[in-house]
Amino acid sequence: MPELIDQSAPIRKSRGDGAVVRDLAQLQAAFANAILDPGMAVPSGLTGPDGRPGARRFAVYRNNVVAGLIETLKAAFPVTCRLVGDEFFAAMARVYVAGEPPRSPIMLDYGAGFSEFIAQFEPAAALPYLRDIARLERSWVEAYHAAEAIPLLPSALARVPPAELPSMRLLLHPSVRIVRSIFPIVAIWQINVDACGTREVNLADGSEDALVTRPDAEVEIRALPVGAAAFIEALLAGSPIVDAMKRGMSVGPCFDLACALTGLFEARAIIGFDRPSRRPGRDA
Structure with missing residues (x-):
């Protein structure tokens, strides 16, 4: 040396x-x-x-x-x-x-x-999609090394009065990342992450947004429905549910709030919530 x-x-x-x-x-x-x-x-x-x-x-x-x-x-x-x-x-x-x-x-x-x-x-x-694939993989790395947190069970929201739900702020897992693309990046990633993948992806299939999380030991990547990426980004920025919903609808009028929330719970991406005029809460 x-x-x-x-x-x-x-x-x-x-x-x-x-x-x-x-x-x-x-x-x-x-x-x-x-x-x-x-x-x-x-x-x-x-x-x-x-x-x-x-x-x-x-x-x-x-x-x-x-x-x-x-x-x-x-x-x-x-x-x-x-x-x-x-x-x-x-x-x-x-x-x-x-x-x-x-x-x-x-x-x-x-x-x-x-x-x-x-x-x-x-x-x-x-x-042209290579940059977005690299963005997705960088998000994978960041999610893998993110802090630990215990996901919230869906039953935790059952005790919240319906009138308070729109103004609630959801707290998301530290590993949550959103990657938006005009290309079908999740499909491209999925068939290439396994060296044996042979299925072809048609770029004409259009845009695909990805949710990256690591609720446990493994990083998970999921394709998001239209408007969900904007909805989740608003939640990450601290917006209440009603404002985040408006962000999602601005991207796609067919944005489904119930579907988006269900998807977040299935991904174990929600770790708590902040009710108006109350302390942040969670339910194990």
Whole structure:
């Protein structure tokens, strides 16, 4: 592994601590930039154990870092990778890695902007739904690592006076994510998440919105009926049921409130409720 030396002239000169810190920061920045850019030379001041510039050792280190980040993306976006193939995905991911180095030591955070990158990646333009599949897979990762919470039983609402239901606010599971798309992304995801899937999806089938949850150990992805995505997004924003219903109806006049609520309970996505002028409640 290449070593950052502390014997370079700029750092050993007798100067204020601020200047030394700036020199070290510049050296570290040059190292970080060169790691992700194969066109850059070995940073000045970087040597191997023999005291000579460690070009070969640095190249090995660089390749290992880039390969590791590509594998991280591949693990987080397996369906995206399957849709384009390993070779294309590796090339696409390499471009992303070069422009978007990790900004946190927590690798769970890496790849948050990958779907937006795909949308601008011209070679992927032939698959216009690829960005939304990547968004769906990113939501899967976020849901998997979300906080735990106990789902609410449907019977909990039976004790709420009907007059209070419209103004209630539903509290949703921390793992809940909504992904909207003009493509049938749930169907595409379902047939590709299993390597043995052979059923074809017709893009002419139109839009499909997804509900992503993890009420227990496994992440679940469900297709939503028309208007349900807008309804759930309003609930996530803190809107009472009546206002969320209006959001759902604005998307589709045929929006069915009862169906949407039943779907949320079936997905075990509701963890509590807030009644007007009362403390938040729940029922185990």
